[in-house]
Amino acid sequence: MNLQTSLSADPAAVSPEALVEQLARDGRAAQRVLARISDADKAGALRAAAKALRAAESEILAANAQDIAAGEAKGLSAALLDRLRLDAGRLAGIADAVEQVAALPDPVGEVISADERPNGLKLSRVRVPIGLIGIIYESRPNVTADAAALCLRSGNAVMLRGGTEALHSNRAIRAALAAGLESVGIPAAAIQLVPTQDRAVVGAMLTAAGLIDMIVPRGGKSLVARVQADARVPVLAHLDGICHTYVHAAADADMARKLTVNAKLRRTGICGAMETLLLDTQFPESASVVGGLIEAGCEVRGDARAQALDSRVLPASGEDWDTEYLDAVLSVAVVDGLDCAIEHIAAHSSHHTDAIVTDDAEAAERFLDEVDSAIVMVNASSQFADGGEFGLGAEIGIATGRLHARGPVALEGLTTYKWQVRGSGQARP
Amino acid sequence: MNLQTSLSADPAAVSPEALVEQLARDGRAAQRVLARISDADKAGALRAAAKALRAAESEILAANAQDIAAGEAKGLSAALLDRLRLDAGRLAGIADAVEQVAALPDPVGEVISADERPNGLKLSRVRVPIGLIGIIYESRPNVTADAAALCLRSGNAVMLRGGTEALHSNRAIRAALAAGLESVGIPAAAIQLVPTQDRAVVGAMLTAAGLIDMIVPRGGKSLVARVQADARVPVLAHLDGICHTYVHAAADADMARKLTVNAKLRRTGICGAMETLLLDTQFPESASVVGGLIEAGCEVRGDARAQALDSRVLPASGEDWDTEYLDAVLSVAVVDGLDCAIEHIAAHSSHHTDAIVTDDAEAAERFLDEVDSAIVMVNASSQFADGGEFGLGAEIGIATGRLHARGPVALEGLTTYKWQVRGSGQARP
Numbered sequence: 051m052n053l054q055t056s057l058s059a060d061p062a063a064v065s066p067e068a069l070v071e072q073l074a075r076d077g078r079a080a081q082r083v084l085a086r087i088s089d090a091d092k093a094g095a096l097r098a099a100a101k102a103l104r105a106a107e108s109e110i111l112a113a114n115a116q117d118i119a120a121g122e123a124k125g126l127s128a129a130l131l132d133r134l135r136l137d138a139g140r141l142a143g144i145a146d147a148v149e150q151v152a153a154l155p156d157p158v159g160e161v162i163s164a165d166e167r168p169n170g171l172k173l174s175r176v177r178v179p180i181g182l183i184g185i186i187y188e189s190r191p192n193v194t195a196d197a198a199a200l201c202l203r204s205g206n207a208v209m210l211r212g213g214t215e216a217l218h219s220n221r222a223i224r225a226a227l228a229a230g231l232e233s234v235g236i237p238a239a240a241i242q243l244v245p246t247q248d249r250a251v252v253g254a255m256l257t258a259a260g261l262i263d264m265i266v267p268r269g270g271k272s273l274v275a276r277v278q279a280d281a282r283v284p285v286l287a288h289l290d291g292i293c294h295t296y297v298h299a300a301a302d303a304d305m306a307r308k309l310t311v312n313a314k315l316r317r318t319g320i321c322g323a324m325e326t327l328l329l330d331t332q333f334p335e336s337a338s339v340v341g342g343l344i345e346a347g348c349e350v351r352g353d354a355r356a357q358a359l360d361s362r363v364l365p366a367s368g369e370d371w372d373t374e375y376l377d378a379v380l381s382v383a384v385v386d387g388l389d390c391a392i393e394h395i396a397a398h399s400s401h402h403t404d405a406i407v408t409d410d411a412e413a414a415e416r417f418l419d420e421v422d423s424a425i426v427m428v429n430a431s432s433q434f435a436d437g438g439e440f441g442l443g444a445e446i447g448i449a450t451g452r453l454h455a456r457g458p459v460a461l462e463g464l465t466t467y468k469w470q471v472r473g474s475g476q477a478r479p
Numbered sequence: 480m481n482l483q484t485s486l487s488a489d490p491a492a493v494s495p496e497a498l499v500e501q502l503a504r505d506g507r508a509a510q511r512v513l514a515r516i517s518d519a520d521k522a523g524a525l526r527a528a529a530k531a532l533r534a535a536e537s538e539i540l541a542a543n544a545q546d547i548a549a550g551e552a553k554g555l556s557a558a559l560l561d562r563l564r565l566d567a568g569r570l571a572g573i574a575d576a577v578e579q580v581a582a583l584p585d586p587v588g589e590v591i592s593a594d595e596r597p598n599g600l601k602l603s604r605v606r607v608p609i610g611l612i613g614i615i616y617e618s619r620p621n622v623t624a625d626a627a628a629l630c631l632r633s634g635n636a637v638m639l640r641g642g643t644e645a646l647h648s649n650r651a652i653r654a655a656l657a658a659g660l661e662s663v664g665i666p667a668a669a670i671q672l673v674p675t676q677d678r679a680v681v682g683a684m685l686t687a688a689g690l691i692d693m694i695v696p697r698g699g700k701s702l703v704a705r706v707q708a709d710a711r712v713p714v715l716a717h718l719d720g721i722c723h724t725y726v727h728a729a730a731d732a733d734m735a736r737k738l739t740v741n742a743k744l745r746r747t748g749i750c751g752a753m754e755t756l757l758l759d760t761q762f763p764e765s766a767s768v769v770g771g772l773i774e775a776g777c778e779v780r781g782d783a784r785a786q787a788l789d790s791r792v793l794p795a796s797g798e799d800w801d802t803e804y805l806d807a808v809l810s811v812a813v814v815d816g817l818d819c820a821i822e823h824i825a826a827h828s829s830h831h832t833d834a835i836v837t838d839d840a841e842a843a844e845r846f847l848d849e850v851d852s853a854i855v856m857v858n859a860s861s862q863f864a865d866g867g868e869f870g871l872g873a874e875i876g877i878a879t880g881r882l883h884a885r886g887p888v889a890l891e892g893l894t895t896y897k898w899q900v901r902g903s904g905q906a907r908p
Contacts, residue, residue: 305904312906430902454883457898469886473859477741
């Protein structure tokens with residue numbers, strides 16, 4: 051029995067806590083089925099889901115048209131409407147992405163370590179799914195398929211709670227995915243969409259410790275902040291991407307000019323975009339790096355020494371060092387060497403991604419060792435902070451927490467392990 | 480500057496939150512020093528701490544005598560007083576344990592995975608410390624040294640909050656450990672003891688997200704339950720050890736008799752002790768297994784089919800299947816095969832340690848795969864659930880959470896990782 055169908059009729063008839071509990075019990079039961087099936091069958095289920103998405107094109111686009119019409123009536127911005135809008139090409143891209151996840155290797159079952167004790171006990175640590183993962187996200191309907199595919203490929207069930215603006219699109223996408231799973235014998239409850247937009251249900255998900263094993267928020271800073279503040283369930287997320295690039299005294303000047311423009315301006319709205327540039331006092335080409343950024347269209351706010359490099363540099367306030375602009379704006383400080391750069395980063399970084407540009411191998415290794423961020427880079431653009439670029443095939447998000455998983459989190463990050471012990475009758479002395 | 484000294488004069492003069500924040504800032508600064516020193520220097524610091532513990536024997540035993548006198552005046556039970564009491568032998572054992580941790584290999588710096596992307600970016604995931612770890616524990620003063628040693632060996636700073644009964648002992652042990660660290664140039668704030676027994680400080684530790692990276696509660700169920708309920712900081716713990724042993728149809732009868740007695744009765748008060756025995760209807764020697772347990776001094780409470788095996792079996796109530804007795808009491812159910820056993824365990828296990836006894840390799844592998852507990856065993860006593868027995872050298876605790884670490888948690892479980900990226904000027908297309 052799948053509550054998804056029965057409850058969507060009248061989800062308001064039960065309390066938010068009871069609704070989440072019932073959905074979670076159904077999802078956990080479906081997850082136990084997933085945990086028993088083979089790698090090939092999990093991949094096959096995702097291919098069936100992708101096929102069902104393609105087959106449901108007209109239903110999904112019709113549902114999306116409803117959301118777009120409602121969004122226009124509500125006066126959503128053009129940018130939001132664009133993120134919400136699906137067409138045949140975008141839907142094909144969503145189905146392709148599901149097939150790409152199907153083609154990734156399954157992390158479940160990997161033997162992380164193995165040992166044999168002197169008494170003959172054989173120990174192994176084996177990778178297993180996390181269980182039931184809750185995803186709380188905003189208006190982009192592609193997240194419905196992407197997140198569901200990553201969770202399923204790693205043996206997890208998923209409880210999705212998308213934004214109100216995308217409600218009809220999400221329901222149509224979820225229905226297609228579920229139909230695909232059922233066609234190969236996997237319970238539809240492995241992919242659930244919360245059947246109400248009641249905000250109290252989000253609160254009930256966040257506090258459902260023991261029922262939901264992990265929450266992944268996908269969206270803007272206010273969503274992530276609320277989830278982190280209220281959750282009793284472990285959360286995989288990052289709040290800010292205040293990413294630094296430090297141009298060391300021994301940096302190659304051409305590389306410094308190229309990487310700073312790319313790190314700041316390739317796309318300014320992503321979490322891996324550089325927000326603060328640190329220029330070493332001993333680096334001779336600082337003025338041309340700053341000039342290059344300004345000429346490429348960037349507003350530069352600097353400390354006194356950065357202002358001295360170029361008259362177009364505006365004065366930075368104290369807040370600038372802790373600001374994620376997500377725009378063509380950059381704070382620039384001049385620092386007295388590697389230790390000062392590391393100290394500035396320790397004080398102001400959000401521990402997402404920080405980079406050094408240098409030809410000095412020793413300085414590079416010290417930066418890699420001593421900067422305590424989820425991702426540390428040498429001679430590369432911080433915009434590479436991405437699961438796809440890291441070869442993970444996809445990502446569920448980028449994590450800056452210290453436990454379990456950091457950086458781009460994909461299939462492996464959606465698993466944990468258990469210890470398996472094989473004995474031959476050992477009683478403990 | 481180390482607040483430990485200044486604040487212990489009058490910790491009541493600041494709010495619990497301000498106290499924890501100041502201690503955490505000092506601890507985090509000390510951790511950054513630890514993160515930079517070599518493996519050999521960390522080991523040397525622990526050997527110096529062990530030496531300082533031995534040198535401070537008379538101070539520590541005098542402080543312990545104060546605690547014992549206060550405990551006797553307060554009417555503590557003989558068992559509690561015994562756990563609290565130190566003598567020269569026990570103190571030498573504590574110093575030995577610190578030296579054993581010094582001798583363990585350092586997990587920090589281990590390359591977990593490495594890859595090179597087609598664009599030449601070199602990626603590696605490298606193990607790093609978690610940061611500042613809070614330990615909240617009850618009356619055993621040896622935890623002060625054990626927990627501090629494990630945290631330091633893995634590059635973490637530690638904030639200790641021990642029980643009131645052991646206050647003077649803990650202060651003396653902490654002072655000796657800190658003196659040892661300082662003798663080799665490591666800030667004493669790497670090992671801090673909360674300088675007040677104000678219970679509000681525990682609340683402030685539990686909610687110090689961003690200041691304390693992880694909390695480990697060490698003590699009884701009520702302490703762990705409170706920590707799990709109130710913490711905003713991630714918690715590494717287990718609440719219950721409701722461990723099952725399933726005697727399969729194809730079990731060796733002698734092994735089944737030996738392992739069930741050992742799993743239940745070797746020590747009844749530890750978390751790995753068996754609390755429920757599942758006997759397969761097709762196992763022919765069930766009566767002798769039950770008889771053996773009763774004759775070894777165990778009270779057996781069973782379902783109707785277990786009662787039919789032996790007239791001395793008492794009736795089990797519904798609650799028995801969810802009870803951790805920590806005593807010479809056992810619940811016994813007769814089950815119809817492997818699937819029923821797995822289902823019973825899924826419904827009632829606390830996901831700590833569960834075991835099967837069988838000579839059927841296929842049944843064993845299904846049990847190992849399908850039982851979702853931190854530790855799953857074949858043909859061995861569940862009392863082996865222990866970091867020392869697993870060859871980890873020691874343990875900070877046993878974790879039943881699904882994120883980060885499960886089962887016995889030792890040095891490696893006290894670390895996380897970061898991604899290191901080595902480029903040659905790659906800008907992201």
